[in-house]
Amino acid sequence: MFRSVSELIQITEDQNIPISEVMIQQEIEESSKTREEIFTEMERNLDIMEKAVEDGLKGVKSRSGLTGGDAVLINKYREEKQPLSGDLLLDVVSKAVSTNEVNAAMGTICATPTAGSAGCVPGVLFGLKDRLNPTREEMVRFLFTAGAFGQVIANNASISGAAGGCQAEVGSAAGMASAAAVEMAGGTPEQSAQAMAITLKNMLGLVCDPVAGLVEVPCVKRNAMGSSQAIVSADLALAGVTSRIPCDEVIGAMYQIGQKMSSTLKETAEGGLAATPTGKALAAKIFGSAAE
Amino acid sequence: MKYRSVFDIIGPVMIGPSSSHTAGAARIGKMARQLFGRQPEWAKIYLYGSFAKTYKGHGTDVAIIGGLLNYDTFDERIKDAFRQAEEAGMKVEFIEEEGSSDHPNTARIKIGDKDGDFELVGISIGGGKAEITELNGFELRLSGGSPAILVMHNDRYGAIASVTKVLAEHEINIGHMEVVRKEQGKDAMMVIETDQVIPDDVMNQLGTCDHILQVVTIAD
Numbered sequence: 001m002f003r004s005v006s007e008l009i010q011i012t013e014d015q016n017i018p019i020s021e022v023m024i025q026q027e028i029e030e031s032s033k034t035r036e037e038i039f040t041e042m043e044r045n046l047d048i049m050e051k052a053v054e055d056g057l058k059g060v061k062s063r064s065g066l067t068g069g070d071a072v073l074i075n076k077y078r079e080e081k082q083p084l085s086g087d088l089l090l091d092v093v094s095k096a097v098s099t100n101e102v103n104a105a106m107g108t109i110c111a112t113p114t115a116g117s118a119g120c121v122p123g124v125l126f127g128l129k130d131r132l133n134p135t136r137e138e139m140v141r142f143l144f145t146a147g148a149f150g151q152v153i154a155n156n157a158s159i160s161g162a163a164g165g166c167q168a169e170v171g172s173a174a175g176m177a178s179a180a181a182v183e184m185a186g187g188t189p190e191q192s193a194q195a196m197a198i199t200l201k202n203m204l205g206l207v208c209d210p211v212a213g214l215v216e217v218p219c220v221k222r223n224a225m226g227s228s229q230a231i232v233s234a235d236l237a238l239a240g241v242t243s244r245i246p247c248d249e250v251i252g253a254m255y256q257i258g259q260k261m262s263s264t265l266k267e268t269a270e271g272g273l274a275a276t277p278t279g280k281a282l283a284a285k286i287f288g289s290a291a292e
Numbered sequence: 293m294k295y296r297s298v299f300d301i302i303g304p305v306m307i308g309p310s311s312s313h314t315a316g317a318a319r320i321g322k323m324a325r326q327l328f329g330r331q332p333e334w335a336k337i338y339l340y341g342s343f344a345k346t347y348k349g350h351g352t353d354v355a356i357i358g359g360l361l362n363y364d365t366f367d368e369r370i371k372d373a374f375r376q377a378e379e380a381g382m383k384v385e386f387i388e389e390e391g392s393s394d395h396p397n398t399a400r401i402k403i404g405d406k407d408g409d410f411e412l413v414g415i416s417i418g419g420g421k422a423e424i425t426e427l428n429g430f431e432l433r434l435s436g437g438s439p440a441i442l443v444m445h446n447d448r449y450g451a452i453a454s455v456t457k458v459l460a461e462h463e464i465n466i467g468h469m470e471v472v473r474k475e476q477g478k479d480a481m482m483v484i485e486t487d488q489v490i491p492d493d494v495m496n497q498l499g500t501c502d503h504i505l506q507v508v509t510i511a512d
Contacts, residue, residue, distance in 0.1 A: 001293060027298050041299065048305045048366075062309070064349045103308030106351050106371050111420070113301045115311045121302075143302050150301035155293050159301070160418065176301075213342070214349045215309040286349055 001026060005152050005193050005247040012189040019179070019189050020141035023148040042140050045110045049099065049122035052109050056098025060105040064286045067216040068105055071098035088131055089228055096123025096227035100220040112143075113150045113159040113172055116215045119223030120173035121146050124181050124230050132184055145183045146176035149196050156248070157255035161208035162267040164258030166222060171203030171254065174226035174233075181234035197243035197250045199233040204250075205257055207265035209272025212283035218273055304420055305366040307358075312397055313343070313350035316416025318370060321359020323424055323436050324401045326510040328410045332403035334383040335360055340393035340400070343416075353386055356399060360384075365420060394425075430472045430481045438467055439489045439511045446503040447473045447480040454501040455482060462494050479505070 002008040002022065011022050027038050057075055061068035074094040077083065083090040096119035103109045103118050112121040125142050128134075134142070150159060153172045158164035178195040182188075187195075203226070211217040243250065264271030273279050295301065306315040325332070337356055339347055347353050351370070357377050358370035369376055377384050389400075397416040404410060413426035424434040427442065434440055445451045452471060459466060465487045473480035489511045498507045 001296070003293070023298055030296050038298075042302065045299075045302055045305060063351060106308050106314070106354075108305065108366050108368060109308050110303055110305050111311060112303075115306065115308055115315070118308075144298060147298035147301040151295050151298065154295040154301060162418065212349060213346050287345065 008148060009189050009193055019148050019183055019192055020144040023144040039140060042143050046140055046143060048108055048110045052099045052102045052107055053095045053122055053126050055107055056102040060101050060107060062104040062216055064214055064216065067220045068101050071101055088127060089231055092123050092127030092227050092231055093224045095126045096120055096223045097220055099123060100223045104216045104220060114169050116161060116219045117169040117173035117223060120170060120177045120226040120230060123227035124177035128181060128184060134184055138184060142180045142184050146180040149179045150176045153251055157251050158258055165261045165266050166206040166208040167203045167254055168258055170222045170226040171200055171206055174203060174230045175200040177227060178230035178233040181230060182237050185238060187238050191237040193247045194242050195233045195237035197247035198236055199229050200250045200254060201243060202229055204254055207261060207272050208267045209265055209274045210269055211274050211279040212286050213269035306420060307366060307370045310350050311420040312416045312418050313346065313352050314355045315365040315420035316422045317352040317355040318359040318365045319422040319436060320399055320414030321356040322362060323510055324403055324412050325360045325362050327442060327508050328403055329508055331380055332360060332382055333405040336385045336402040338387045338389050338400040340389045340398040341396035343397050343399055344388040357384055429474060432470060432472055432483050434483055436510060438485045441484045441490055441507060441509045443482040443504060444506040445480055447477050448503045451503040452482060455498055458497050458501060464488050
């Protein structure tokens with residue numbers, strides 16, 4: 001079992017197989033399920049993600065009223081105007097936002113790696129679909145590659161906002177998505193690791209400070225930014241740009257920063273945006289109506 | 293290595309918005325429903341800590357009702373659970389408790405019908421995982437992560453042996469087991485987590501063992 005990104009890359013080089021294949025083979029070994037069973041299970045997750053993206057683009061609203069409808073706005077703007085950041089990037093962003101709006105509105109999502117960070121991976125995957133024209137199998141493989149990097153983070157740092165802040169949730173999700181995007185675009189495993197390192201470096205220190213403790217503000221927009229960073233990092237890595245700090249050391253730094261982060265900034269809704277005057281006023285309004 | 297499966301990272305499939313406040317809450321409700329063994333006609337749900345403070349925003353209420361209607365964490369009907377409960381003939385009441393509990397995300401669920409009632413305490417420990425910490429007044433720890441059998445029995449010698457003998461005959465391996473009792477010589481309960489789902493015929497056979505009052509099972 002690979003314990004680090006460097007071990008993961010070493011296996012791909014020794015056996016001349018992609019990252020997704022390493023993850024699939026490990027899952028077969030660990031679960032004693034067949035390749036077909038594992039593929040079917042992951043394809044079901046892919047179907048769930050696709051439906052969430054579609055549902056959100058039709059327009060949803062959360063129970064609290066804090067989030068919903070932004071994916072529709074972004075998509076409309078993308079279709080009618082010339083987005084400054086480009087069509088592909090805004091397509092990715094609208095699909096990431098769509099997923100998290102569906103999550104906030106109690107729709108069905110696939111946690112990747114958590115519910116609050118569920119937008120980055122499908123946003124990048126479905127946003128790249130028209131550009132790269134992947135087969136269904138390649139799309140399923142995207143998820144195994146993302147999962148391989150997520151597993152290294154989960155075992156060496158954290159994927160929980162309560163334990164490591166938002167860097168551990170959206171940071172991990174964005175890093176996973178960028179690494180998988182590289183593989184789908186035809187990059188090398190080493191370039192996947194570079195993309196992951198570049199993304200995660202830029203997410204270090206991000207706190208988890210949800211208004212009213214709800215998975216809405218700022219979580220939905222953090223997925224928008226996370227997914228766009230994933231695309232930019234993937235491009236940097238594919239261009240041959242490398243991280244001066246190796247991927248495993250970036251993960252180590254993320255863990256250390258999470259340990260030092262105050263608990264008021266780790267999913268307790270006691271600090272950061274949650275503690276702003278508006279954040280507190282929104283919380284009072286939501287819980288006030290909840291107490292009726 | 294805490295995380296060994298790719299599906300811990302890409303998964304679970306769930307109704308949003310929170311793995312702890314929604315998916316975990318649904319699992320507590322479903323465990324209650326499975327342990328009761330049939331559709332309850334009424335449910336009183338006492339919420340503590342963060343559950344009590346944020347349950348409406350997180351849909352903890354509909355998630356628990358959905359669980360009581362035997363829905364999975366990914367069942368879309370969870371959103372519509374109040375109406376579904378009405379259609380199923382289940383009266384539901386939520387009580388926000390002021391007092392503190394050992395765990396911030398705690399729910400006490402009392403359910404019943406004309407033939408009996410049942411009470412449990414569940415906690416949602418994060419990432420969609422839930423545990424039962426109390427059942428009909430017995431303190432225990434049940435994760436629901438693997439199939440489990442709960443056996444109410446008289447606190448007599450031989451009761452445990454008679455149950456484990458049946459499991460051994462059917463080559464069912466026990467992963468974890470605990471025995472709790474309220475008072476010596478009175479009612480007691482065995483909690484047995486197994487590696488396999490328990491077939492109906494084995495359940496029936498367990499019900500006929502010496503000193504056994506009732507046997508229920510939950511599968512993941």
